[in-house]
Every structure is written in structure tokens, then in C-alpha cells.
């Protein structure tokens with residue numbers, strides 16, 4: 001694969017497989033993994049990630065929408081592909097054609113799906129307290145009724161719920177997670193006689209840090225070596241699988257009392273050596289990193305000066321010797337002893353590692369190493 005050495009991402013598929021294996025070693029033996037590869041596998045390349053995980057035995061996949069599901073099928077991904085979110089009913093023919101499993105996200109959605117008289121493969125989403133999608137778990141009778149009806153008329157093979165604070169350590173969150181699981185289990189018990197194949201609630205965080213009495217984990221962020229939350233440490237051996245690199249396009253000297261970039265937000269107090277990096281917010285390099293973030297060059301941190309532009313930004317390299325135009329810089333990843341992860345970057349701008357990697361745009365070539 002060709003790579004334009006302007007701004008590019010290197011993805012280590014072996015590390016993703018290793019993360020999967022280490023994660024598996026840290027949970028109960030009989031628990032299966034559903035690999036969550038939505039949003040282009042959190043920016044890592046869905047087809048590449050799924051293909052390598054398929055080789056090590058993964059047979060279940062979760063995506064956010066039907067187009068992502070079709071992409072996987074067309075690339076030869078086998079097994080169960082669950083669409084976690086909304087698919088317009090106008091696309092239901094594709095769900096059948098590609099043997100996709102669609103989440104039923106509301107009562108109305110269930111009724112509409114039932115009225116098509118098609119044997120759509122599906123799982124029912126239960127809302128146990130997140131208030132996003134799913135049947136309200138408090139209405140146990142209605143949930144049971146709909147599950148049984150869908151079981152009869154559609155091809156229903158599971159139910160699931162999603163936990164909204166499973167990644168938090170405080171007592172309140174732990175209590176809330178327990179309550180969510182209990183609410184879900186009330187429903188699971190009611191329909192036990194149906195022996196549905198897939199009954200699940202665990203995401204990455206739940207699988208490691210909560211009691212999972214079901215036999216499936218929907219493994220997303222930890223597959224990619226990032227943390228669900230800063231508070232928790234990942235098991236030994238799980239590491240980020242993605243490095244984002246760019247180069248120095250230009251180096252110049254800037255004199256005292258000059259300003260750098262749009263809005264003139266950075267003013268030099270002394271003479272500085274400034275380098276320009278040909279990556280910008282159109283590549284997904286967050287503009288909030290303006291005057292805040294840093295990159296790594298030859299094992300040293302170089303702070304961002306001025307605003308991130310659409311396609312470029314500037315860094316202070318006054319203290320870094322022996323650098324030249326064309327030299328590689330690390331936007332995410334390791335450089336000698338220094339490491340800058342997507343989680344570290346997220347912390348600087350009050351977001352989460354998930355968003356950092358998902359936002360790396362299509363303009364940035366992915367290289368598989």
C-alpha cells in the first residue's frame with residue numbers, strides 16, 4: 001500500500017490481536033467476544049481489523065449501521081454481524097440479503113418491523129437506565145410481550161442492554177451499574193424458556209471490572225489498546241495499536257514580538273525556532289489542541305504554538321537540535337522514551353481517547369505494519 005508521507009497512521013494489527021488475546025485471558029473462560037468494529041474500527045480500518053480478528057477466531061461483530069455491516073460482509077467477514085443502532089426500514093431488504101442482525105431500538109420500531117412480515121434476524125435492545133435506545137426495562141410485561149412476539153414472527157436471537165457508567169470507579173457508579181444489570185436480568189429471566197442465543201450487557205469496561213453473568217462481551221476500546229476511562233489501568237500487554245505520524249515541512253526562525261498563526265494567539269517573547277507540520281483539523285487533528293498540545297520529535301516534546309489550521313500547525317522546536325525539514329514527527333505514539341497516547345491527548349482537551357482515534361479523517365492514509 002502506498003503512503004503519502006505527509007500525515008499517516010501506522011496500525012499494528014498484531015497488537016490488536018494481542019489485545020484481544022490478553023483481554024480474553026483476563027475474563028472467564030466460557031465468555032465469548034463480540035468485536036466492536038463500528039466507526040471504521042474506531043479509526044483503525046474495519047475490514048483490516050475484522051479480517052485479522054477473524055483469523056484468530058472471532059465470529060461476532062458489532063457495528064453502528066447497515067453500511068458498515070455490508071462493508072464487512074462484502075470483505076468476506078463471516079458470522080454474526082449485529083447493527084447496534086438505527087437502520088431505516090427502507091433498508092430492511094439489505095439486512096436480509098446480507099444476513100445481518102438488526103437491533104430493535106424501540107417499541108414502534110418493533111411494530112413496524114413486525115408489520116413487514118419478513119423474517120428479519122434481530123436482537124432487542126433493552127434500556128436499563130441509559131435513556132438512549134431500547135425498550136424501557138421498567139415495563140417488564142411489555143418487554144416480555146414484545147420479545148415473545150418478535151421471537152414468534154421474526155428471527156430473534158438475542159437481547160442486550162448498554163451500561164452507561166461501567167467505566168467509573170466511584171461507589172455511586174458501581175451501584176448504578178449493578179442496578180442496570182439487575183433490571184436487565186429481570187427481563188432475561190422472564191424469557192429464559194426461549195433460550196435465546198445472545199443475552200449480553202458487557203462492554204470493554206464491564207468485562208474487566210464488573211461481574212458479568214452472561215457469556216458475551218462487546219469488546220470495543222480495549223481491543224484498540226485504549227482506556228474506557230483514565231482511572232482504570234489496563235491489563236499488562238494491552239497497548240495502543242495505532243501511531244499517527246507526520247513530518248516537518250518547514251523550519252524557520254521567528255524573532256521576539258512576532259505572532260504565529262491565525263488570530264495571532266501566540267506572541268514570541270524571545271527568538272524561537274518554529275517548525276510547521278502538514279497536518280490539520282481536516283485530518284482530524286483537534287483544533288482544541290491549539291497552544292495546548294505537543295508532538296514528539298526524537299524523543300522530545302515540542303509544544304504547539306498558535307492555532308491548529310485546517311491542514312497545518314506550528315510547533316516550537318527551539319530546544320531540539322539536529323532537526324531538518326522532512327524529519328518524522330510523532331503525533332500519537334512513541335518516540336524513544338516518550339509516549340503520547342490518544343488517551344493522553346484526550347485528557348488535554350477534555351475528551352476521550354475514543355473521539356481522538358475516531359476523528360482521524362479519511363484523508364490520512366492507514367498503513368498496516
Ligand SMILES: *Cc1c(COP(=O)(O)O)cnc(C)c1O
Pocket residue numbers: 036038084161162202203204205218219220221222228
Ligand atoms: C460502542 C459500543 C460498545 C463498545 O464499547 P467500548 O467501551 O468501546 O468497549 C458496546 N456496546 C454498545 C451498545 C456500543 O454502542
